[in-house]
Amino acid sequence: MSQATSTQIQLAARPTGWPTAETFRTVEVTYGDLEPGQVRVANEYVSVDPYMRGRMNDVKSYVPPFALDETMTGGAVGRVVESASDDVPVGALVLHQYGWRDVVQEDAGGFQVLPEIPGVPSSLYLGILGMTGLTAYVGLTTIADLHEGDTVFVSGAAGAVGTAVGQIARLLGAGRVIGSAGSAEKVELLTSRYGYDAAFNYKDGPVREQLREVTPDGVDVFFDNVGGDHLEAALDRMNTGGRIALCGAISQYNDTERTPGPDNLANAITRGLTLRGFTLGGYLDHAPRFRELMTGWFSEEKIAYDETVVDGIEKAPQAFLDMMSGGNVGKMLVRTGA
Amino acid sequence: MSQATSTQIQLAARPTGWPTAETFRTVEVTYGDLEPGQVRVANEYVSVDPYMRGRMNDVKSYVPPFALDETMTGGAVGRVVESASDDVPVGALVLHQYGWRDVVQEDAGGFQVLPEIPGVPSSLYLGILGMTGLTAYVGLTTIADLHEGDTVFVSGAAGAVGTAVGQIARLLGAGRVIGSAGSAEKVELLTSRYGYDAAFNYKDGPVREQLREVTPDGVDVFFDNVGGDHLEAALDRMNTGGRIALCGAISQYNDTERTPGPDNLANAITRGLTLRGFTLGGYLDHAPRFRELMTGWFSEEKIAYDETVVDGIEKAPQAFLDMMSGGNVGKMLVRTGA
Structure with a gap:
């Protein structure tokens, strides 16, 4: 038993528009000896995710906003270094939601012990x-009801979710898979590494025109991470009976004024389209089936992935901002090295 | 056997914005003796519907546009006055899609013989x-997945579809039913005659504010006939897991420029909303079950209805325009009295 020092990033102020240096605060916290039932975890990786921008605002949402002057919560993986719980022993690899800190000490119930699979880095659990x-x-699957042979369009396709969507779509039998990304390098990666049949750089010209060129037969499923002009462009290209999974709208998260929606939403009527928004909270019961499938694909080397890793928990705010402006390929992570 | 004269309304020009006197043309057509298999029908009622505005444009849609210089097609009911077909005898009441004319003569296959139910006027089949x-x-049911106890909001609730939606929602077990309409008289009808629990006049003030006042517990199902600020207001009030049936967007049909969409579509993500557009073409297999239910409700006197009737086929264009600007309560019909 011992004391431990933890470096943590708190939300110091609610941002208007883009978060700035004033939004976050770095603090040192000293944990005392473990209470019964507690464990101490040295984090390996901390996740920064687009959805966190929404939680920085003080608005009612599907999850409560981040608390001011408290440490930013979110996904992280680490290793147990001290334990006063039989369920979560020293040495166990654990997943938790205590977020932006290098060391965390809490009741064992807040930690999920992960399997250790040879060849699977702990970061993949984020x-x-x-x-x-x-x-x-x-x-x-559940939201967009993917069918074999469907043409799938993914916005923000080189991000963490997008790189997974393209590959999963192909493995589940999609016909053509199309992606957009924000640089020539990312576009190249999409087709060379992530199984996309075609891709375009949305900074090269109007999304509406670029999407039309690469979807001569229209789009059956649109997986939207971006919103804005991507959603508008897709609504123009959707085939009758098409399904749109509204997963994110990262293009709008830092807007300070209300942004008008797509000017062609009426296409949903004439073409019988379904737009369905979702967050993962309501679908965690799909996790076992997903993990089984994905672990299988991974062991068969059918899954590629990239990570953009920033070292040092004090860099978490910058990592978050870089991710929001598209500075990542694949999953953006902070390596804590506590 | 004899000749017959038919007065018909043709599409003379594709309108930009609101249709005008130049949009339509009245012509006299003379039908000769029946060919084998043909019937001649004297129409009783001709339907004018909001969807027809979309078909006046020359754009690809779920149904082809109206042909220029041809008679406007659409729903109509009439009585067979001459017949060269055993299947559709003289005197039969028939439903057809030959539209804006007082007399029609075509192959019998284009006419559906209707049951004659005591107390059921022929106009109800439109x-x-x-x-x-x-x-x-x-x-x-199919689009918005109505559940017992749901709070239902209907825009354009005093129109033909809206008056039906409120009553059907209540009969199927909805909790609270809320409607909007464009005049004080209509609002009064909604609550006194059509089973709405609350209603407001969208011309009295911002829909966003008015809707908030009458939906303290939010909205589970939104049936949208109007689009525009109604859709935006509803997106603000939708409960988690809410469903929106996009049936019409009459507020936008005569727009000459692209209209921005709702500024809060991202609520669909955080609240897990489903927006689903539809036209009836794909759901005609529900007709038998519907007719059984509705005929039962009607015979039990559980269904109220209004019709706004204009006399004379040459008035069809004006009836259409009146309907588009909200001049009707319930179903807008042209009585042909051929």
Whole structure:
């Protein structure tokens, strides 16, 4: 038993528009000896995710907003270094939601012991084997009702969720898979590494025109991470009976004024389209089936992934901002190295 | 056997914005003796419907556009006055899609013989017993997945579809039913005659504010006939897991420029909403079940209806325009009296 120092990032102020240096605060917390039932975990990786921007606002949402002057919560994986619980022993690899800190000490019930699979880095439990992969899977299957042969369009396709969506779509029998991303390098990766049949750089010109060129037969399923002009472009290209999974609208998260919606939503009437929004909270019961599928695909080397890793928990705010502006390929992670 | 003269309304020009006097043309057509298999029908009622505005444009849609310089097609009921077909005898009441004319002569295959039910006027086959009622039923059940106890909001609630939606929702077990309409008289009718628990006049103030006042517990199902600010207001009030049936967007049909969509579509993500557009073409298999239900309700006197009737086929264009600007209560019909 011993004391431990933990470096933590708190929400210091609710941002208007883009978060700034004033939004976050770094603090040192000293944990005392473990209470009965507690464990102490040295984090390995901490996740930064687009949905966190919404929680920085003080608005009612599906999850409560982040509390001011408290440590940012969110997904993280680490290893148990001290334990006063039989259920979560020293040495166990654990997943938790205590977020942006290098060391955490809490009741054992807040930690999920992970299997240790040879060849599977712990970071994957924050990525394709975790919420990221599950988001892609649920969005394609339950939300967008993917059918064999469907043409699938994915916005923000080089991000953590997008790279998973393209591959899962293909593995589940999609016909053509199309993606958009924000740089020539990402576009190249989509077709060379992530199984996309075609991709375009949305900064090269109007999304509406670029999407039309690469979807001569229209789109059956649109998996939207971006919103804005991507959603508008897709609504123009959707085939009759098409399904749109509304997963994210990262293009709008830092808007300070209300942004008008797509000018062609009436296409949903004439074409019989379904737009369905989702967050993962209501679909966690799909996790076992997903993990079984994804672990299988992974062991068969059918899954590629990228991670953009930033070292040091004090860099978490910058990692978050980089991710929001598209500075990542695949999953954005903070390596804590506590 | 004899000749017959028919007065018909043709589409003379595709309108930009609101249709005008130049949009339509009245012509006299002379039918000769019946060919084998043909019938001649004297129409009783001709339907004018909001969807027809979309078909006046020359754009690809779920149904082809109206042909220029041809008679406007659409629902009508009439009586067979001459017949060269055993299947459709003289005197039969028939439903057909030959539209805006007082007399029609075509192959018998284009006419559906209707049952003659005591106390059921023929006009109802264009209204609550016809496509109008079926639209309400399919939208509530198949599209919006109505559950017992749901709070239902209906825009354009005093129109043909809206008056049916409120009553069907209540008969199927909805909790609270809320409607909007465009005049004080209509609002009064909604609560006094059509089973709405609350209603408001959308011309009295911002829909967003008015809707908030009458939906303290939010909205589970929104049946949208109007689009625009109604859709935006509803998106603010939808409960988690809510369903929106996109049936019409009459507020936008005559727009000459692209209209921005709702500024709060991202609520669909955080609240897990489903927006589903539909037209009836794909759901005609629900008609038998619907007719059985609705005929039963009607005979039990559980269904109220209104019709706004204009006399004379040459008045069809004006009836259509009046309907588009809200001049009707319930179903808008042209009585041909051929």
